Amino acid sequence: EDQVTQSPEALRLQEGESSSLNCSYTVSGLRGLFWYRQDPGKGPEFLFTLYSAGEEKEKERLKATLTKKESFLHITAPKPEDSATYLCAVRTPGGYQKVTFGTGTKLQVIP
Amino acid sequence: GAVVSQHPSRVICKSGTSVKIECRSLDFQATTMFWYRQFPKKSLMLMATSNEGSKATYEQGVEKDKFLINHASLTLSTLTVTSAHPEDSSFYICSARDPAGGAIQETQYFGPGTRLLVL
Numbered sequence: 001e002d003q004v005t006q007s008p009e010a011l012r013l014q015e016g017e018s019s020s021l022n023c024s025y026t027v028s029g030l031r032g033l034f035w036y037r038q039d040p041g042k043g044p045e046f047l048f049t050l051y052s053a054g055e056e057k058e059k060e061r062l063k064a065t066l067t068k069k070e071s072f073l074h075i076t077a078p079k080p081e082d083s084a085t086y087l088c089a090v091r092t093p094g095g096y097q098k099v100t101f102g103t104g105t106k107l108q109v110i111p
Numbered sequence: 112g113a114v115v116s117q118h119p120s121r122v123i124c125k126s127g128t129s130v131k132i133e134c135r136s137l138d139f140q141a142t143t144m145f146w147y148r149q150f151p152k153k154s155l156m157l158m159a160t161s162n163e164g165s166k167a168t169y170e171q172g173v174e175k176d177k178f179l180i181n182h183a184s185l186t187l188s189t190l191t192v193t194s195a196h197p198e199d200s201s202f203y204i205c206s207a208r209d210p211a212g213g214a215i216q217e218t219q220y221f222g223p224g225t226r227l228l229v230l
Contacts, residue, residue, distance in 0.1 A: 032218075034218065034219070036221070041202075041224070041226070042223055042224060043115075043117070043204045043206075043221035043222050043223045043224045044155070044204070044206075044221045045221070046218055046219075046220055046221070049218050087154065087155070089219075098157065098160070099145075099157070099219060100157075101154045101155045102154060103153065103154040104154055
């Protein structure tokens with residue numbers, strides 16, 4: 001069974017304090033790993049898609065990397081507006097391209 | 112990125128009534144849409160996959176007669192919660208798959224969600 005585990009569950013950072021969020025996965029044939037940001041009471045907002053080990057993508061203060069077993073979301077010099085829950089999801093082969101989500105990391109950046 | 116809308120954003124209804132939630136892809140055609148349910152402080156739970164012009168595929172444990180899904184066009188899918196009860200209260204989110212880039216390079220874009228409260 002496909003599994004996606006995110007750690008830590010919650011992370012509290014001072015503004016400017018860089019850190020990384022982890023997403024470990026066990027899947028039978030990865031067809032894409034996705035990172036989303038979700039604010040309270042809102043739908044997830046797409047951030048990145050990664051497809052192969054060694055791939056990296058960046059957007060402002062965020063950088064996502066991928067290995068064969070895990071992905072990291074690096075946050076450089078975070079700001080309070082980066083506070084949100086970050087969700088990781090993986091897509092595996094299947095007739096309907098099913099996506100499995102992790103439980104998320106709730107990030108709080110304190111001014 | 113692609114835009115997905117949901118309507119309504121919030122609905123309160125009495126127990127026993129039915130509620131319809133709409134999900135629209137605004138700037139692309141979505142052959143496949145997904146319906147999720149999210150409990151407080153939990154991740155998204157896939158309820159069903161909706162394919163345009165065919166019957167939806169429901170995940171194990173999701174009652175198809177309770178949660179009716181219709182994907183009548185390439186830009187619209189609807190979820191109807193029939194005979195709603197308080198335990199159906201939740202945050203319902205739809206997503207649409209943007210097929211741009213071929214079969215592998217696909218990303219799901221999410222709607223803003225619908226908060227359902229059944230009294």
